[in-house]
Amino acid sequence: xxxxxxxxxxxxxxxxxxxxxxxxxxxxxxxxxxxxxxxxxxxxxxxxxxxxxxxxxxxxxxxxxxxxxxxxxxxxxxxxxxxxxxxxxxxxxxxxxxxxxxxxxxxxxxxxxxxxxxxxxxxxxxxxxxxxxxxxxxxxxxxxxxxxxxxxxxxxxxxxxxxxxxxxxxxxxxxxxxxxxxxxxxxxxxxxxxxxxxxxxxxxxxxxxxxxxxxxxxxxxxxxxxxxxxxxxxxxxxxxxxxxxxxxxxxxxxxxxxxxxxxxxxxxxxxxxxxxxxxxxxxxxxxxxxxxxxxxxxxxxxxxxxxxxxxxxxxxxxxxxxxxxxxxxxxxxxxxxxxxxxxxxxxxxxxxxxxxxxxxxxxxxxxxxxxxxxxxxxxxxxxxxxxxxxxxxxxxxxxxxxxxxxxxxxxxxxxxxxxxxxxxxxxxxxxxxxxxxxxxxxxxxxxxxxxxxxxxxxxxxxxxxxxxxxxxxxxxxxxxxxxxxxxxxxxxxxxxxxxxxxxxxxxxxxxxxxxxxxxxxxxxxxxxxxxxxxxxxxxxxxxxxxxxxxxxxxxxxxxxxxxxxxxxxxxxxxxxxxxxxxxxxxxxxxxxxxxxxxxxxxxxxxxxxxxxxxxxxxxxxxxxxxxxxxxxxxxxxxxxxxxxxxxxxxxxxxxxxxxxxxxxxxxxxxxxxxxxxxxxxxxxxxxxxxxxxxxxxxxxxxxxxxxxxxxxxxxxxxxxxxxxxxxxxxxxxxxxxxxxxxxxxxxxxxxxxxxxxxxxxxxxxxxxxxxxxxxxxxxxxxxxxxxxxxxxxxxxxxxxxxxxxxxxxxxxxxxxxxxxxxxxxxxxxxxxxxxxxxxxxxxxxxxxxxxxxxxxxxxxxxxxxxxxxxxxxxxxxxxxxxxxxxxxxxxxxxxxxxxxxxx
Numbered sequence: 001x002x003x004x005x006x007x008x009x010x011x012x013x014x015x016x017x018x019x020x021x022x023x024x025x026x027x028x029x030x031x032x033x034x035x036x037x038x039x040x041x042x043x044x045x046x047x048x049x050x051x052x053x054x055x056x057x058x059x060x061x062x063x064x065x066x067x068x069x070x071x072x073x074x075x076x077x078x079x080x081x082x083x084x085x086x087x088x089x090x091x092x093x094x095x096x097x098x099x100x101x102x103x104x105x106x107x108x109x110x111x112x113x114x115x116x117x118x119x120x121x122x123x124x125x126x127x128x129x130x131x132x133x134x135x136x137x138x139x140x141x142x143x144x145x146x147x148x149x150x151x152x153x154x155x156x157x158x159x160x161x162x163x164x165x166x167x168x169x170x171x172x173x174x175x176x177x178x179x180x181x182x183x184x185x186x187x188x189x190x191x192x193x194x195x196x197x198x199x200x201x202x203x204x205x206x207x208x209x210x211x212x213x214x215x216x217x218x219x220x221x222x223x224x225x226x227x228x229x230x231x232x233x234x235x236x237x238x239x240x241x242x243x244x245x246x247x248x249x250x251x252x253x254x255x256x257x258x259x260x261x262x263x264x265x266x267x268x269x270x271x272x273x274x275x276x277x278x279x280x281x282x283x284x285x286x287x288x289x290x291x292x293x294x295x296x297x298x299x300x301x302x303x304x305x306x307x308x309x310x311x312x313x314x315x316x317x318x319x320x321x322x323x324x325x326x327x328x329x330x331x332x333x334x335x336x337x338x339x340x341x342x343x344x345x346x347x348x349x350x351x352x353x354x355x356x357x358x359x360x361x362x363x364x365x366x367x368x369x370x371x372x373x374x375x376x377x378x379x380x381x382x383x384x385x386x387x388x389x390x391x392x393x394x395x396x397x398x399x400x401x402x403x404x405x406x407x408x409x410x411x412x413x414x415x416x417x418x419x420x421x422x423x424x425x426x427x428x429x430x431x432x433x434x435x436x437x438x439x440x441x442x443x444x445x446x447x448x449x450x451x452x453x454x455x456x457x458x459x460x461x462x463x464x465x466x467x468x469x470x471x472x473x474x475x476x477x478x479x480x481x482x483x484x485x486x487x488x489x490x491x492x493x494x495x496x497x498x499x500x501x502x503x504x505x506x507x508x509x510x511x512x513x514x515x516x517x518x519x520x521x522x523x524x525x526x527x528x529x530x531x532x533x534x535x536x537x538x539x540x541x542x543x544x545x546x547x548x549x550x551x552x553x554x555x556x557x558x559x560x561x562x563x564x565x566x567x568x569x570x571x572x573x574x575x576x577x578x579x580x581x582x583x584x585x586x587x588x589x590x591x592x593x594x595x596x597x598x599x600x601x602x603x604x605x606x607x608x609x610x611x612x613x614x615x616x617x618x619x620x621x622x623x624x625x626x627x628x629x630x631x632x633x634x635x636x637x638x639x640x641x642x643x644x645x646x647x648x649x650x651x652x653x654x655x656x657x658x659x660x661x662x663x664x665x666x667x668x669x670x671x672x673x674x675x676x677x678x679x680x681x682x683x684x685x686x687x688x689x690x691x692x693x694x695x696x697x698x699x700x701x702x703x704x705x706x707x708x709x710x711x712x713x714x715x716x717x718x719x720x721x722x723x724x725x726x727x728x729x730x731x732x733x734x735x736x737x738x739x740x741x742x743x744x745x746x747x748x749x750x751x752x753x754x755x756x757x758x759x760x761x762x763x764x765x766x767x768x769x770x771x772x773x774x775x776x777x778x779x780x781x782x783x784x785x786x787x788x789x790x791x792x793x794x795x796x797x798x799x800x801x802x803x804x805x806x807x808x809x810x811x812x813x814x815x816x817x818x819x820x821x822x823x824x825x826x827x828x829x830x831x832x833x834x835x836x837x838x839x840x841x842x843x844x845x846x847x848x849x850x851x852x853x854x855x856x857x858x859x860x861x862x863x864x865x866x867x868x869x870x871x872x873x874x875x876x877x878x879x880x881x882x883x884x885x886x887x888x889x890x891x892x893x894x895x896x897x898x899x900x901x902x903x
Contacts, residue, residue, distance in 0.1 A: 003222045008211040010225035012204045018229070019200035023193050030183040038063055038178040040154040045172065047075035047145045048164065049722030051090070052138035052732050056146060057163040058173060059133050062126035064180035070134070071117040073147035073175035075718055077109050078736065080141030090144045092120050093135035097127075105629035106139060115147065117177065121633035123617070134174075141736050147175040148721050164722050172721055223280075230276045238269040241611075250637045251611055252644065260645045264607025267600060271543065278536065297463075298470050301341040305474025306481070307334035308879060315874035316509050319623055322380045324874075328443070329387035331874050332450065336394035339454055342461040343401050356400050360393045398453055405460050417459045417890040424889055426832050430825050437818040439790045444818075447873040451882050458886040465891075468850035469527075471883055472520040476544055479517045483547065489620035491613035491631055492554070492606075492643040498651040500554035500609070500643075505622040508868055511560025513876050514552045515860045519567050521545040522594075523850035526575035529590070538593075545594055546601030553602065554609075554648075556655040559867050567860035568594075574841055574852045610643055775867065778804045782812040790819040810865030826871075833858045833881075836888040844891065854884040 005013075025031040048056060080087040089106040096102055102124060112118050126132065138144060151160055151173050159176065162169045184192065211217040244250045245261045252258055292299070311334055315327035340348060347353070367389065409416070431452070434444040458464065482503045492500050502510045525541040532538065552560050568591075576586040613619070617634035621627050628641040653659040724732075781796045781804060794817060795805045807813040815823025837855030844851045861881045864870050870877040 004219050005222060005225070006211075006217050007220045007225075008207055008217045010220050010222065011207050014225060014229045015200055015203050015207070019196050022196055026184060026192055027189050032184055033181045034184050034188060035068065036064060036180045036182060038156060038158060038180065040149060040156045040159070040175065040177075042073075042175055043149055043153055044073070044147050044175060044718070045150045046148050046719035046721045048148055048169075048174075049720050049724040050078070050138075050143040050145055050729070050732060051136055052080075052141065052143045052735070054137070054165050054724070056136040056174070057133055058136070058159070058176075059131055059161040059163075060178070061158045062128050062130055062132055063158055063178075064182050065126055065128055066181045067122045067124055067126050067178065068181035069179045070120045070122055071177040071179075072120060072134075072136075073116070074109065074112070074118045075115045075145040075147045077114050077145070078143045080139060080143070080736065082140040087140040087142045089139055090142055091135075091137040091139050093137075094122065094124065095133040095135060097131040099133065101135075103629060103632065105633065109144075123633045143732065143736065145718075147718070148172045149175045169721060227276055231273070234269065234272045234276060237272075238265065241265040241269075245607075245611070251614065251642070252638055254644060254646070256645050260603060261607045261611065264603035264605075268604040268608070271600075271604065274539070278539075297341050298466055298473075301338055301466075301470045302473035302477055304334050304338040304341065305471060305883075306478040308338065309475060309478040309876055310334075312874045312876040312879055313503060313513070315872075316506075316876070317504055317622060322384060326380070326384045326387055327874055328446070329384060329391045331879075332391035332446070333387060333394055335450055335454070336391065336398050339398050339457045340394070340401070342457050342463075343405075347401050347405060348397075350404065352404050353397060353400055356397060360396060364389055364393065395453075398457070402453060402456055402460070406456075409460075417461075417464065419459070419890055420836065420888065423832055423836050426825070426829050427885065427889070430822070430829050433822045433825055434818055437790045437822055439817065440792045441817065443873045447882075450873070454883075455886055455889055459890045464887065465844075465848045467886060468523070468848065468853045468884065471880070472523045472850050472853065475517055475520040475880070476524070479520075479544070479548060483551075485620075487608055487612040488616045489613065489618055490609075491619060491627075492609045493627070493631065493641055494643045494647045495641055496626065496628060498643065498647060499556045499655065500551070502551055502554070505624050507555050507557055508559055511552065511555045511557035512563065512864045512868060512870060514548055514555065515560055515563045515567060515864060516857070516876055516880050517548040518545065518552065518564055519571065519853065519856050519860055520850075521548055522568065522571050522575075522856070523853050525590075525594075526571065526852060527849050529575070533589070535593070542593060542597040543601065546597030546599075547605055549594070549598040550602045550605040553598070553652070554606075556652045558656065559864060561656070562866075563860045563864040566863040567856050570859045571852050571856040574838070574855060575845075606643075606645075606648075614639075614642065775808050778808055779812060782807045782809070782816050786812075786815055786820055786823075788819050788821060790815075790817050790822070806869045808867055808869065810869055810871050813869055814871060830858060830862055833885065833888065834862075837884075840888055840891065844887075848887070848891070854888055857881055857884050 077088075077090075088110045089108045091104065092107045093104045094102045105120075107118060107120055109118055136144070136146065148162070148169070149172065151171055154173060158178075159173045162173045242262065242265055245265055246258060249258055251261065286294075308331060311327050311330035314330060315324055318324045318327055408414075431448045435448055438444045458467065461467075486502055490501075490503065497507075499507045500510075501507045502514070504510045504513070521541065521544045525538060525545055528538040528541050535542070549564075552564060572587055572590050576583055576590060614634070614637045619627060619632050619634070621632075628639070630636045630639040631641050650661045654661050777798060778796070781798050785791075785796050794813075795803045796807070796816060798804050807816060811823060811827060814826045834855055837852075837858055841851045841855055857880055861870055861877050864877060869875075871881075872878050
């Protein structure tokens with residue numbers, strides 16, 4: 001970083017580097033897409049008959065693997081009525097080759113010119129060459145006429161077969177434009193890469209010529225050159241963000257939202273510029289190569305711990321047994337790798353491990369040759385087998401290295417690390433009991449074996465003081481990766497999931513996970529506070545703490561807030577130095593810094609989580625999640641379904657403080673949103689319509705726009721192609737007139753569509769929340785059914801005969817699953833862990849980083865466990881708790897261990 005180079009060479013190197021990065025985004029990353037149109041000759045031959053309760057079914061064959069948009073030609077449209085709400089949309093469903101519905105959406109026609117093309121946003125992956133269908137139907141009495149063309153003269157062979165109700169309209173199809181989105185193809189890749197290379201060569205040459213002519217080629221450090229480049233990139237990002245948020249207002253029509261997003265963009269920009277331009281202390285600079293040489297094993301261990309947390313998250317998100325099997329094996333793989341990082345290089349590459357590796361490789365090859373290759377298995381089963389084989393091989397390597405180390409110590413008469421006998425006795429008793437009373441549960445056996453090996457390897461490790469710090473780093477590394485994933489793929493919704501579930505599909509699990517992250521961030525902050533109280537020295541730790549606290553606020557989870565509050569009280573009080581009044585001042589200072597960090601980060605994270613997923617347009621959802629179509633299809637950056645500041649405040653106040661929500665049941669009906677959606681922009685981006693929805697209707701009615709049905713003789717009409725009889729048309733007209741009359745008189749007798757919409761808008765979480773409110777009944781059921789030996793099945797019967805799968809209390813759950821005796825020992829182990837954690841902190845606070853972590857984690861675990869299930873091999877909270885027990889077992893001596901102090 002501090003290498004001295006010529007300024008011209010630095011600029012040229014940056015140009016070449018940026019060019020290479022740009023080329024990589026084209027290939028192999030393939031970030032950029034191109035649009036391939038499939039458009040017919042558009043020779044209008046007539047129109048369909050009116051489509052109300054009838055339907056049109058259009059078949060087409062997929063030409064590429066992702067369909068972005070389809071423009072359908074609408075010849076005419078007549079609105080319907082839903083109570084007093086005017087309906088200006090029709091139903092669009094997409095079906096696969098098996099006639100299974102892929103998705104359904106309501107297509108709004110208010111802001112298109114009729115007759116003309118109406119865009120339908122698809123954004124769906126396709127199987128090239130397979131048949132797909134469009135199902136088109138009116139909504140709440142609305143009627144639509146589609147323009148038709150003759151298939152023979154359309155000029156495309158990929159669209160054919162049009163069905164009107166049950167009758168095929170032979171020789172016709174809907175006039176449409178199909179736009180496929182695919183990564184740039186080879187010819188364009190070569191063209192764009194060539195353009196980039198030419199531009200780079202010209203710029204490099206221009207820089208060389210400039211400095212030769214001016215003879216001002218000064219010396220500069222690599223760090224300064226990178227800083228200049230980063231400032232330019234950051235300025236471009238800031239300018240673009242402010243333009244689309246504040247000038248064009250692409251994401252909201254509400255003044256409050258745009259002001260808040262602007263503040264978030266400015267604060268984010270300020271943070272970015274500070275991170276780039278802050279002064280760095282060069283006195284303690286260590287080259288990256290030296291850092292890797294000294295701390296490479298620690299970096300690997302942190303990365304593998306992040307992998308373990310990833311596997312735990314996969315387990316918690318798993319919906320089926322196969323998902324859980326895969327996650328468990330992923331867990332074992334990364335756990336084994338974590339244990340192996342405690343070995344010295346000579347232990348891993350010894351003769352015995354090389355022999356084991358050869359035998360394992362031969363066994364795996366034979367297994368795959370004679371078993372996997374000859375069985376027809378689906379991808380999930382193969383994935384489970386691959387992870388299972390890898391888990392067995394790595395677990396065997398762990399056992400071999402531990403056994404070899406123990407044998408070596410026996411011959412050399414070396415001693416293992418000191419052990420706390422009383423605490424080890426309680427933990428050992430618990431491990432024995434959960435195996436004896438496992439009651440068909442094999443995960444308890446896997447837990448005992450895995451962590452027994454882990455504790456043994458830890459006892460043999462000469463860098464015990466590194467574990468808690470590596471654990472914190474691993475948790476935070478996973479959290480940072482999750483922020484990136486969430487920003488790109490997990491939109492923050494307003495009506496379906498207003499309590500943001502982050503990377504999970506259950507908001508309570510999210511809250512427990514974030515409690516662990518806040519604890520890890522707090523530990524890093526506490527360690528930094530030991531040497532300084534200057535904000536400039538701890539800005540990174542405060543940012544991570546502020547980001548994790550912000551996401552916790554997004555969950556609006558009382559469980560999470562309660563757990564964090566308990567953990568913070570213990571962690572801050574333990575870590576705050578000084579005595580008497582000075583200690584109180586330190587505690588208040590720490591809480592003030594953490595509060596300021598959350599206040600600073602909240603607008604930044606809120607703005608990013610609202611805007612970036614809309615720009616990314618690549619939603620990742622779990623099977624139990626139901627996202628609004630406008631979000632999944634990515635067609636509306638300003639959709640009502642994205643979170644707003646006002647909506648978040650309503651939900652938060654309701655869930656945390658019990659303040660009733662003041663919003664309507666549908667944000668689409670709010671006057672402010674309707675006024676905004678009614679705005680129409682010209683080609684220059686200038687607003688040409690400022691009226692509300694009612695004003696727009698009046699304007700249309702006064703000019704006759706969009707109000708003339710196809711059957712009206714006052715306007716020239718297309719040739720009607722279809723099978724509807726005069727009697728059916730008369731019935732449609734009578735039905736439409738009746739709906740319009742009911743809307744004017746306020747007489748609404750039929751509301752099936754309204755009920756359907758309400759059902760769709762209820763989220764999975766909101767459905768389960770009603771069930772979760774009965775926790776006292778669940779607790780009572782579990783208490784009544786406790787026994788000494790436990791139960792085979794997980795779940796107690798409620799008085800109404802339903803099964804409560806979880807007790808929503810970890811103490812009741814352990815006692816129910818394994819018996820009352822195991823439950824008592826479990827509580828005793830928790831109390832002993834807290835006591836041992838406090839003793840450990842008192843003895844090691846000055847020599848071991850993150851020394852307060854065991855006590856803080858057990859408090860967070862115990863508090864969350866009052867209302868949630870948190871103890872399992874693959875639960876993030878259970879795994880974290882069991883890991884931080886290791887120092888309490890083998891690092892409790894009063895004397896300092898020289899090898900333990902090395903870090």
